[in-house]
Amino acid sequence: MADPTTTVDIAAPGVGRGADELLAELGGPSRLWRWIVTPVVLGGICVALYVYVQGQELDRIEVASLNAPMIRQRLIEHLHLTLVSTFFVILIAVPLGIVLTRPWARPVTPLFLGIANIGQAVPSIGVLVLLAVTVGIGFEQAIYALVLYATLPVLRNTMVGLDQVDPSLIEAARGMGLTSRGVLARIELPLAVPVMLAGIRTALVINVGTAALATFIGAGGLGWIINQGNVQNRTPVLLTGSILTAVVALALDWIAGIVEDVLRPKGL
């Protein structure tokens, strides 16, 4: 959190109390900067890339990859892969994490953590190829691989987030007559939210990176542009694909950061 004295220093003498309070509400100047700086920088990078590509004499092969409809299509494919896989990761890992932290599920917890660990320990390209060999190629198969790969951080953070809730809070809540489901919904989950969101954010960023490999099993995405640049030995194409992937990763991370800030319970 921002140091309160900084808040005072930055607020101009003429600025009324209202502005001060608004600033405090938003989490102080440091958070405001975080919210603004990232999109400005990313926008600047995109403009620079555009200017660079426009300045090149593009040959026919390059134009086949670097045209607006193609880039848009690959970008949409990439976002689609990332978001759908992250959605399923959340759908699987959060409930699983909740179940695995219940006292009665403790005996099987190491087993599931082990499986999730394997998912992440195996190189992502290996997971993809393995899936391509066993279940075929395409968008759906890419999603399987991405989900498998990004489940661990969300699962682990859900479990850690729930485990770190002070046991005396749970005892107090039980002692007040909250049902175990009530304790979970009203005490444990809200208090675990910051840690869980951090895990989801990690998964999101991992998925942007891994989705770049999806092109190898025919699922498209920005990885296709990178691969084209690579196999055709065309630097502008390679650069565009790589930079756009990085920008997408940073942009999603930025959005997730804002979501984290907004959803973090007050009073923590």
Next chain:
Amino acid sequence: MIDETEATAAVPEQQVMIRLESLTKRYPGQAEPAVDAISMDIPTGEVVVLVGPSGCGKTTTLKMINRIIEPTSGRIILDGDDVTHANADHLRRRIGYVIQQIGLFPHMTIAQNVGLVPGLLGWGRDRVGERVDELLELVGLEPSEYRSRYPKELSGGQRQRVGVARALGGDPPVMLMDEPFGAIDPITRDRLQNEFLRIQADTQKTVVFVTHDIDEAIKMGDRIAILSRQSHIAQYDTPETILTAPADGFVEDFIGSGAALKRLNLTRVRDVELGQWAVAPVDEDRATLRQMLADSNHGSVLLVDDQNRPQRWVTGRDLARASEPVERIGLPATAQVEPHATLRDALDEMVTSTVGCVIVTDSRGAYQGVVDLETVMKAVDEMRTAARTRDRAAAGAGTARVDPDGEAG
């Protein structure tokens, strides 16, 4: 205090709110039970303190009452109902629960914390809001100021007040308190204890209070159960009796030295007859003061201001020094206590006093009288006599159970 206790003893048909019957907790893999068949009756509207050394099972016993810890065997009867196997969640909404760590929910405002149980009980929004304000006022926190704050914005003492308010949320007949003031600095603890006693005088809850501190037990308890290993009751009686007639060596050891001094905690200044002192307004002339000194058998006169608040002690020698105005001679009138202070507090103050007595003032600081060593000695004597009389009356009935046992069923 003495009078109250005698009154309790004289009303045997008093209801039993909580009855524990052979309540036992055995943990798997442990040879001996943590709590071994404790049976006791807790009378309605009283504060019963479970006190004992660490590991004696007092907290386990407490937590079995609201079944945070499920008993292995035995029965819990709450207000006539056997709740040993009742729905634990519903049971707990009828029982206030305060723990040492307080356990305020950090993501909820003070109002949300306090209003949680009323909400669970299905009270409407308006009624919950009113209840929250009422409770915050009761524990001495201005509702408009604290309602929308978060726990982290409060001091430790304030948090524990909120903890007490929250436990009172659903207006439960029973409160369980597990070392509620254990983690609070001594000065704040003393204030919170006094406030709790004030609240308890208003609300008349049945309170089971766990502590390892015998002084706290003596101060808070209407009755004290001294527990030895596995929650065996060594003695269950009023603080007076425990201090004047400890049941056995264990109780005696646990009370420790200075039982006589501890007994002074049982009597409040308002319960003893106050002595009077020669008192004069600060602007009195010296001749009158000299005359007063000559007439009284004390060595000094107490000067009070126009609102009757004690200002200075003045002796004959001070008066002889003619140069200073009357309001500047003598010594400041320190060593003041209020009527709700215990004789122990009064004695502490007395030691620091220059004239060997403490001034008793009302809440506005106006002079009421004095307490001197003689008054304290007399009170100790009376207590000893009263205990002896009671012992003789109760001869033969020396069980750990409370008298109203038979009548409650």
